Amino acid sequence: MAKYRMHLMLCAGTGCVSNKSIKISEVLEKELKKHKLEAEILVVLTGCNGFCAQGPIMVVHPDEIFYQMLTERDIPHLVEEHFLKGRPVRKLMYTPPKEKTPVPKMSDIGFFKEQRLVALRNRGLIDPEKIDEYIARDGYSALARALTSMTPETIIKEIKDSGLRGRGGAGFPTGRKWEFAARAKAEEKYIICNADEGDPGAFMDRSIVESDPHSVLEGMTIGAMAIGARHGYIYIRSEYPIAVERMRKAIKQAREYGLLGEDILGTEFEFEVSVHQGAGAFVCGEETSLIASLEGRPPEPRIRPPFPAQSGLWGKPTNINNVETWANVPEIINRGASWYSQLGTDTSKGTKVFSLVGKVKNTGLIEVPMGITLRKIIYDIGGGILEDKKFKAIQTGGPSGGCIPEKLLDLPIDYEKLTEVGSIMGSGGMIVMDEDTCMVDVARYFVDFLRGESCGKCTSCREGLESMYQVLTGICEGKGKEDDVELLQELGAAIKDGSMCALGGTAANPVLSTIRYFENEYQSHIRDQRCPAGVCRELIQYLIDREECTGCLLCVKNCPGNAISGKRKEPVHLDQEKCIKCGVCLEVCKFKAVLVE
Amino acid sequence: MAKLKPEDLEKISQRMRKMTILREGSGQAKVTVHMGTCGIAAGARKIMAAILALVEEKNTRDVIVTSSGCAGLCSREPMMTVELKGEAPVKYVDLTEKKVRAIFAQHVMNGNIVVKYALAMGSERVS
Numbered sequence: 001m002a003k004y005r006m007h008l009m010l011c012a013g014t015g016c017v018s019n020k021s022i023k024i025s026e027v028l029e030k031e032l033k034k035h036k037l038e039a040e041i042l043v044v045l046t047g048c049n050g051f052c053a054q055g056p057i058m059v060v061h062p063d064e065i066f067y068q069m070l071t072e073r074d075i076p077h078l079v080e081e082h083f084l085k086g087r088p089v090r091k092l093m094y095t096p097p098k099e100k101t102p103v104p105k106m107s108d109i110g111f112f113k114e115q116r117l118v119a120l121r122n123r124g125l126i127d128p129e130k131i132d133e134y135i136a137r138d139g140y141s142a143l144a145r146a147l148t149s150m151t152p153e154t155i156i157k158e159i160k161d162s163g164l165r166g167r168g169g170a171g172f173p174t175g176r177k178w179e180f181a182a183r184a185k186a187e188e189k190y191i192i193c194n195a196d197e198g199d200p201g202a203f204m205d206r207s208i209v210e211s212d213p214h215s216v217l218e219g220m221t222i223g224a225m226a227i228g229a230r231h232g233y234i235y236i237r238s239e240y241p242i243a244v245e246r247m248r249k250a251i252k253q254a255r256e257y258g259l260l261g262e263d264i265l266g267t268e269f270e271f272e273v274s275v276h277q278g279a280g281a282f283v284c285g286e287e288t289s290l291i292a293s294l295e296g297r298p299p300e301p302r303i304r305p306p307f308p309a310q311s312g313l314w315g316k317p318t319n320i321n322n323v324e325t326w327a328n329v330p331e332i333i334n335r336g337a338s339w340y341s342q343l344g345t346d347t348s349k350g351t352k353v354f355s356l357v358g359k360v361k362n363t364g365l366i367e368v369p370m371g372i373t374l375r376k377i378i379y380d381i382g383g384g385i386l387e388d389k390k391f392k393a394i395q396t397g398g399p400s401g402g403c404i405p406e407k408l409l410d411l412p413i414d415y416e417k418l419t420e421v422g423s424i425m426g427s428g429g430m431i432v433m434d435e436d437t438c439m440v441d442v443a444r445y446f447v448d449f450l451r452g453e454s455c456g457k458c459t460s461c462r463e464g465l466e467s468m469y470q471v472l473t474g475i476c477e478g479k480g481k482e483d484d485v486e487l488l489q490e491l492g493a494a495i496k497d498g499s500m501c502a503l504g505g506t507a508a509n510p511v512l513s514t515i516r517y518f519e520n521e522y523q524s525h526i527r528d529q530r531c532p533a534g535v536c537r538e539l540i541q542y543l544i545d546r547e548e549c550t551g552c553l554l555c556v557k558n559c560p561g562n563a564i565s566g567k568r569k570e571p572v573h574l575d576q577e578k579c580i581k582c583g584v585c586l587e588v589c590k591f592k593a594v595l596v597e
Numbered sequence: 598m599a600k601l602k603p604e605d606l607e608k609i610s611q612r613m614r615k616m617t618i619l620r621e622g623s624g625q626a627k628v629t630v631h632m633g634t635c636g637i638a639a640g641a642r643k644i645m646a647a648i649l650a651l652v653e654e655k656n657t658r659d660v661i662v663t664s665s666g667c668a669g670l671c672s673r674e675p676m677m678t679v680e681l682k683g684e685a686p687v688k689y690v691d692l693t694e695k696k697v698r699a700i701f702a703q704h705v706m707n708g709n710i711v712v713k714y715a716l717a718m719g720s721e722r723v724s
Contacts, residue, residue, distance in 0.1 A: 003653045005662040007619050061620040062661045086632045086664030125620050136613030144603040258600025266602045
């Protein structure tokens with residue numbers, strides 16, 4: 001193998017690929033050839049780097065230079081200046097908001113500095129399609145250790161001692177779950193990896209599978225040995241084409257190396273994995289629904305017990321964990337339970353991957369120790385609120401999580417703390433909202449999502465969410481009644497109590513938490529017919545500030561309803577009859593002459 | 598492809614790490630070839646190729662080879678800087694492939710500075 005002096009780690013996660021990183025890699029290869037550098041410099045396509053907001057991203061080793069927002073046009077100059085002549089190109093580096101000079105090194109950038117990678121330990125450092133690169137970073141050594149020097153009991157003990165809890169949302173202790181399945185007596189048992197990530201705006205599991213599929217396979221194989229399973233399924237949604245493709249490649253490579261199949265690593269242990277593509281229903285993330293879907297039945301949850309550990313797939317004992325949980329397993333076996341349990345809080349050990357999205361400057365994928373504060377995540381890693389607006393709330397845990405207000409920003413996050421404040425850990429979605437967000441509208445948005453995704457089996461979830469949606473819509477349209485808030489709370493309690501699975505059990509969170517922390521916004525809508533954030537169309541009107549208007553006529557040109565008229569250099573007139581309240585005039589106006597009331 | 602045994606994992610890892618060590622930024626020695634226009638005109642690319650070949654030949658895994666721009670002393674190109682972990686960087690000037698071989702064997706591999714080819718020790722001050 002030739003010695004390369006430089007490795008160009010180009011992100012080929014879904015985010016960067018949609019920003020043309022594959023095309024950039026082609027141009028890179030071409031330019032490297034042109035300068036006869038192809039034998040000295042290696043281009044590596046990696047999984048998601050995490051800093052998706054700045055993509056396409058490329059990290060140059062050995063100096064760890066971080067390039068961002070690359071385009072094909074930047075490449076010829078970059079190759080000649082940096083890769084040939086050794087002069088890093090500053091204009092392609094990342095400049096933090098409010099600063100003037102770029103930060104060349106990846107590890108000096110705030111977004112990365114506060115992170116602690118366990119599940120994402122290989123992100124951006126390996127080519128996910130090459131098993132040898134995974135092995136180079138101690139890949140499959142945990143499996144070798146488990147097979148040669150551990151027993152199912154010692155593996156389970158290690159996982160139990162580590163304090164690892166299910167990363168899919170419920171936070172059930174993983175080791176105990178394994179123990180139940182291991183104790184169940186049966187000829188056949190199954191392992192399932194839940195990669196049916198259905199939260200809008202969340203991409204933790206997608207990213208792990210894309211950037212390090214072997215870590216999931218290795219974790220599953222260790223789990224299979226612990227509970228005594230010979231077959232595993234990866235249930236992944238078909239909306240994740242790159243993840244599906246990389247997982248299939250990884251399984252093929254692992255088979256060729258004898259790391260899956262019969263006689264794994266020359267021992268008598270055998271384990272096979274197959275990929276099952278789901279059609280993308282939110283409820284499939286619930287384990288009993290997922291199992292029903294795997295069996296070819298409609299995805300509806302069922303009453304537990306019996307738990308899958310006693311009677312799961314095809315009625316056999318089944319252990320089901322989420323992608324991130326599996327990816328943590330090899331690292332715990334390799335470095336030990338005591339190392340892992342040093343990270344995190346008393347009740348929640350280790351790290352958690354979050355997808356940080358919404359009105360925050362640095363959106364992307366982050367992995368942080370449990371117990372970190374929301375403030376640190378939003379301001380140190382996320383770089384603060386977009387356009388330096390005021391923070392209003394952060395929703396954690398996906399569509400059925402709660403909205404947490406500013407006064408709780410110093411909350412150290414773990415499973416219990418988030419539940420206490422009316423939200424959930426969930427699988428790790430985080431949506432940041434600014435002052436321009438209407439909390440009633442947000443609650444309505446999530447209830448709308450959930451009523452569409454409710455499988456309909458439990459009346460309280462099916463009808464309750466529908467009723468909630470009607471009430472919320474009424475409030476947003478100015479038709480709210482005095483006792484609506486009380487009604488919503490009652491409905492919320494009924495949905496929570498009367499639903500079988502976690503979808504219904506948590507579905508009322510967005511409504512209940514926004515009532516808990518932002519009741520004044522509900523009251524403004526109901527009593528004063530006012531939307532304080534200026535979002536709900538029926539309750540607002542756009543006005544022209546005649547003092548500020550310069551008569552540039554930009555709004556006149558852009559108004560889709562022809563509601564604005566006027567002459568150049570004279571204040572314009574807005575016809576309220578014709579106005580459809582789309583807000584385009586507000587967006588295009590450069591003089592702050594459009595007001596919302 | 599042959600099925601692996603536990604000990605084969607270590608072999609693959611060893612072989613691959615020679616390549617991937619670069620990404621961990623933890624080499625014992627760092628060799629920087631100055632590749633400004635002046636350096637390239639004076640033959641820096643040959644020097645780079647020679648070093649890469651030596652790293653390959655000696656089968657060492659701890660040497661990071663990198664390039665940087667003009668060092669400001671264009672008349673003495675090709676130049677390179679050798680920096681061992683924890684020691685001051687040493688600049689070598691007027692390089693030829695033969696000199697590179699000597700520097701690599703004595704300084705990079707064994708830690709003895711080749712004084713007769715060296716220009717100076719230490720880095721410039723950056724304000």
